[in-house]
Amino acid sequence: MKRILFFVFLLGVSLSGYAQDEFNNTFKPIPPKHPEEEKDIPPKEISPKVTPPDVIKKKDSLPFDPKKxxxxxxxxxxxxxxxxxxxxxxQFLGSFKTQALTAKIRYRDAAFLDGDKVKVYLNDKVIVPEVVLEGDFKGFEIKLEKGINRVDIEALNEGFASPNTAQFEVYDDKGVAVMNDQWNVGTGYKASIIIIKE
Known part of the structure; x- marks a missing residue:
């Protein structure tokens, strides 16, 4: 009986060795029932390198050079x-263009009420010979000529506290404020505003 069992054992071992032989072959996948159609992937678009044009700075249309x-x-x-x-x-306070017939300029002391005095010119002609800057706005109206109208405000003194300081406002003939700034100049120096009537 031992021989029969031994023989059955050898037969089983030999059959299992043959059964393993099919796994030694290379793997072959089973194709799906409905194969998906391969989608054509378009090539990536590579945009050409474009160099932007140089930025052309618009020239200042003022008919004068503020530095001069x-x-x-x-x-x-x-x-x-x-x-x-x-x-x-x-001190150059700036310039602006307008189609207004007149402009109103108002000014006052921007710091301490220390007795600052100024003289005002329009195109090199004195229009206000002397005014003491106070806490409230004072001003004058000018009739604009075609082209450049240069307003110069000359510091006649520096008061008790240097320099001559003032806040100013410029209005067009419709009452619209077009400038608002300050000047800080020493005695004998001028702050200038350019108004260009188109």
């Missing part, structure tokens, strides 16, 4: 080369 505004030594005092004191020079 104070070049005339007969009209404007030269800056004082005093280290640490920056108000001993003329």
């Amino acid at each position: 505004l104070f070049d005339n030594p007969y009209l404007y005092k030269k800056p004082a080369n005093t280290e640490g004191i920056y108000y001993r020079q003329n």
